[in-house]
Amino acid sequence: MxxxxxxxxxxxxxxxxxxxxxxxxxxxxxxxxxxxxxxxxxxxxxxxxxxxxxxxxxxxxxxxxxxxxxxxxxxxxxxxxxxxxxxxxxxxxxxxxxxxxxxxxxxxxxxxxxxxxxxxxxxxxxxxxxxxxxxxxxxxxxxxxxxxxxxxxxxxxxxxxxxxxxxxxxxxxxxxxxxxxxxxxxxxxxxxxxxxxxxxxxxxxxxxxxxxxxxxxxxxxxxxxxxxxxxxxxxxxxxxxxxxxxxxxxxxxxxxxxxxxxxxxxxxxDLVRPAVAAGSPAGRTVAPGEQKTITTEMGRSYPGHPPVADLPTLVQENIKAVARELTAENPARLPAACSDKPREAALLPPVDAYVDAVNKGDLDALTGAFAADAEVVDVGRRIQGRAAIRAWAEKEVIGGRLTVLRVAETRPGHQRLLVQFAPGGTGGFGAFYAFTVEGASITKAELAYAP
Incomplete structure (x- = not known):
């Protein structure tokens, strides 16, 4: 057996x-x-x-x-x-x-x-x-x-x-x-x-x-x-x-x-791939420290997700299986769904307008993507109303570069993106941007650092 x-x-x-x-x-x-x-x-x-x-x-x-x-x-x-x-x-x-x-x-x-x-x-x-x-x-x-x-x-x-x-x-x-x-x-x-x-x-x-x-x-x-x-x-x-x-x-x-x-x-x-890269500490094998990091990150990203089986080491065994899968893959022949390259995002129109305005440095268009009474929650800090959002964007957003890595969630009236935001145009940090949309306007945007 x-x-x-x-x-x-x-x-x-x-x-x-x-x-x-x-x-x-x-x-x-x-x-x-x-x-x-x-x-x-x-x-x-x-x-x-x-x-x-x-x-x-x-x-x-x-x-x-x-x-x-x-x-x-x-x-x-x-x-x-x-x-x-x-x-x-x-x-x-x-x-x-x-x-x-x-x-x-x-x-x-x-x-x-x-x-x-x-x-x-x-x-x-x-x-x-x-x-x-x-x-x-x-x-x-x-x-x-x-x-x-x-x-x-x-x-x-x-x-x-x-x-x-x-x-x-x-x-x-x-x-x-x-x-x-x-x-x-x-x-x-x-x-x-x-x-x-x-x-x-x-x-x-x-x-x-x-x-x-x-x-x-x-x-x-x-x-x-x-x-x-x-x-x-x-x-x-x-x-x-x-x-x-x-x-x-x-x-x-x-x-x-x-x-x-x-x-x-x-x-x-994404977490397992660098652990089996040629230059990783254990080469094609996932080292104990790498396994611990992956397990910790998955628990932080997906808290309260019970296993589909009574198996305390399910995540660790998943790591081993996906590591074998990734080492056997040819990156040059991977379908788009599996590639580590960013996928083209299908954005809701007001969200697309916001992203486009950020990258063009167009403050008027950025402000116009929001409803008059919209709210932005920037890592816990609340900015209420279009005028306040304009002032916030002029000081902290315009001049930056916003790259959509993938659409993490879409449902009617809501879209959540994993993005890379570079305030000065280069470098930057990962973040989740969650947008609530009504008609042609964003009514709420919640910005949080990615774990």
Whole structure:
């Protein structure tokens, strides 16, 4: 068993950490109720107001979500948790709705999302279990041997996997229980293959683990570059997605969760990359001091992000996996999503006007980018009103150079940028600029040093 794992993800403590990841922990109850794809230029599809999906989350650490969607012909369940015991807790919450389950959908083949499928089938024998052709194949082949590993580490994991009894071709629409879902399959990212389900009538996107919410992900498979490319493709495929329902963490605005996931992956790669550079202290190996620095910086940048598994050394093992990935990459052939070069930022118009005005030294245009009663919070110092903002900018901003490194977050009326600001035109420091926008004007700008 350990020999197989070492072939898959490396040697040393990585084997133990992968077993811990797959097994998870003893999970307790946690039921709670949370709050058409189109081509660019075509009219926005109407979105209806429907009851939000129900959600059950097993306990942290290693919490996993299952959702149930109210459909005309019953409930549609998405993913089945890690173990039958977890699934039975979710089933208890689902039964309280008084509505029968009409179907179960699987997003991907990882053990923590399919281990409870047998319990759902036992509880709702008339409800078909759906998976895309690629997910079904990944489950049946289990090329990485994840299911035996999960079973050996956690006796609660089922002795036999329950496979889908209904499959559909990757990327084809799915009509289930009176609802229409658009689907898309993405390979070589967080998992070898993953399927997302999108409701064009509500803008709900069930993305599995592709865009999680404020958790520490597992990067042990070493596909962070593929994951970044998938996040870009996901946004292009479903530009009208309103709310993402992730496999781990709370639901949230679709663009926000994707941006947060991208920010985490980019930040992680940016921190690991210099540690495996040819001139680093340990060469291609991450030295203990470098590992400590990376772990500290990630904790500072993403505080309160619980791990997706009961594994105290998850970040350290992620460092090893991404280090192996980065040393194998050819920087000259990297796709734009994975490059360490700054990406071209798609800025909201008032934000773009501000950046352009700073770099042109145009005080009038800079002031005009703000609403009359706008507020700037400059590292805790508040500047209120357009006249005060003009005086502040004339003294502290004009003459400087502002470079947008990346858009860290975008959602309606809000954009957060990672920038480099050089007050004298050269050198400078990293900062996060968060803008609140209404119409054609900035109503608030919050400036803070980057960690």
């Amino acid at each position: 350990n020999q197989r794992l070492r072939r898959l993800i490396g040697t040393g403590s990585a084997a133990a950490c992968a077993i811990a990841l797959l097994a998870g922990c003893a999970n307790g109850p946690g039921a709670e109720e949370p709050g058409a794809s189109r081509s660019p230029g075509t009219p926005r599809a109407p979105q209806t107001k429907a009851a939000p999906p129900g959600r059950f989350a097993s306990a942290d650490p290693g919490s996993v979500n299952t959702y149930w969607i109210t459909a005309p012909d019953g409930l549609v369940v998405v993913d089945t948790l890690r173990t039958p015991a977890d699934a039975r807790k979710a089933i208890e919450a689902i039964r309280k709705t008084g509505t029968p389950v009409a179907a179960v959908l699987l997003t991907h083949a990882h053990p923590d999302h399919v281990g409870g499928a047998g319990a759902f089938h036992e509880a709702f024998p008339d409800a078909p279990l759906y998976a895309s052709a690629s997910t079904d194949r990944a489950m049946r082949e289990d090329k990485r041997g994840f299911y035996p590993l999960a079973r050996s580490a956690n006796s609660a994991f089922p002795a036999r996997i329950t496979y889908a009894d209904r499959t559909f071709q990757d990327g084809t629409p799915l009509q289930v229980a009176g609802l229409r879902f658009e689907t898309a399959t993405f390979d070589h990212g967080e998992s070898d293959t993953a399927t997302v389900y999108y409701r064009p009538d509500t803008g709900d996107l069930f993305a599995g683990d592709l865009a999680t919410s404020k958790v520490t992900p597992a990067l042990l498979e070493g596909n962070s570059c593929g994951w970044l490319q998938i996040l870009d493709a996901l946004g292009r495929r479903f530009p009208e997605a309103r709310t993402t329902y992730p496999g781990h963490g709370l639901p949230g605005p679709a663009t926000q969760l994707a941006a947060q996931q991208r920010d985490y992956l980019v930040r992680f790669r």
